[in-house]
Amino acid sequence: MSEFILPRPPHYEGALLVAKDVTMRFGGVTAVSELSLALPKGSIAGVIGPNGAGKTTAFNVLSGFYTPQEGEITLDGQNIKGLKPYDICRRGMARTFQNIRLSQHMTVLENIMVGCHVRRHCPWWMAPLGLPAFYREEAAIKEKSRLLAERVNLGDHLDDLASSLPYGAQRRLEIARALATEPRLLLLDEPAAGMNPQESIELMHFIGHIREEFDLTILLIEHDMKVVMGVCQYIWVMEYGALIAEGNPEDIRNNPVVIRAYLGEDMGSGGMF
Template sequence: MSRKNIIEVRNVTMRFGGVTAVSELSMDIPEGSIVGLIGPNGAGKTTAFNVITGFYRPTEGDVVFAGRRITGMAPHRICALGMARTFQNIRLFYNETALENVMIGRHVRRSGHWWGAVLGLPGTRREERDIREKSLELLRRVGLSAHADEVASALPYGAQRRLEIARALATEPKFLLLDEPAAGMNPQESLELMKFIRQIRDEFHLTILLIEHDMKVVMGVCEHIWVLEYGKLIAEGDAESIRSNPRVIEAYLGEDVNNVAD
């Protein structure tokens, strides 16, 4: 891959006491690509996300984002540099409306100080209005405007997943990480999700890394896939080579990967 890399994971190891969750992982992700990280349960996928996004400082190795070493940087600073994520278990403010959830995401980008909001300064009020309008526009672009005023807990499951992605988009990321976005979705919803992932990549000029157990989704949207097992990289390549890789088939004991050709 000759394009510029937006993210480089360099030889990352993450240990928790005696457990090595991720072992010497390296990944180069080209700008504008949609790529995947797969592997059986407990393989270290979410841990890799947590290291990349700054939730964990790796025991060894480095993460370089847009040419800058971000190892050990706090998650909110990394987010401000243009990286956003969603979580394996959806994290929303369930008592807030869909619109408010997106507005919370947008606050990362606001320029004013918190005391402006407290004092109700005109500039701050203008900024609030601006955040509100941009958030509504974002909801429209992800097809959720009809739900803007509904509390998050009342949304159908697929819409909640979409809303979480919308909130991540509200931080204006260049690089988006999705942890099992198709989890709990029916085949029709997964199909729509695949279209949605491509659509937001194009519309928002993103690079997307996704963790996913739904092989149809992974193979369908990812141009490059890394496979972890027990924290170690056992294969990487395009969908075709991953699908036919004996080591990968063995890791999955012949499940999913074999049923994805159709």
């Protein structure tokens, strides 16, 4: 019997996001190597791997921040490789960042409103003309943003600067801004980073709830294995840019190749899964 569970051929049927043989190089460094994955609609899935495995680069490639040298990427059957992040966002993919990228000098409400502008119908030049349609839409955007702020427990902080929020709240604000773009697919890059154990548990419930409420498919990168194992139905494992394993949390937890990849980082298998 084989010692480990090899990555399976992706099941493209019913997948919202598909990557086929995607390779991304930076000069001599191959950050992502022949990555293939198919993310089923409505699922919550994770990408894990040791530091430098290529996870964030994979997210940057999937969301249009980098164009890979090789491979194909489709969202709901449509090619998105080579499109700009804004266009990919308009097609229904939103994301958060490993290093929080909020407009720190803007308020909570303003940050969420920025996300809403992706779906704005009235062009900016209507504003100086004082056209009522523009102001009606602006009011609707404000109301939608207020409701989203409430949804992420920031309803009492609408006028606070993003920079004044604690770390965990900034992460929730990033998620609210992503939700404001009305995504079908949400990519979360290390959503539990910097959170204490109680906040991480709340985050797991929150991710499950927003998936239901907003009819989302969610792909996340996470180092906190309790969060990954608790919330993901399916997991891809990367090492040195390539997939080394995939499967449900049980498969991954017991996969010697995965344990070895992490042991190589001195993380130990006992406590981590």
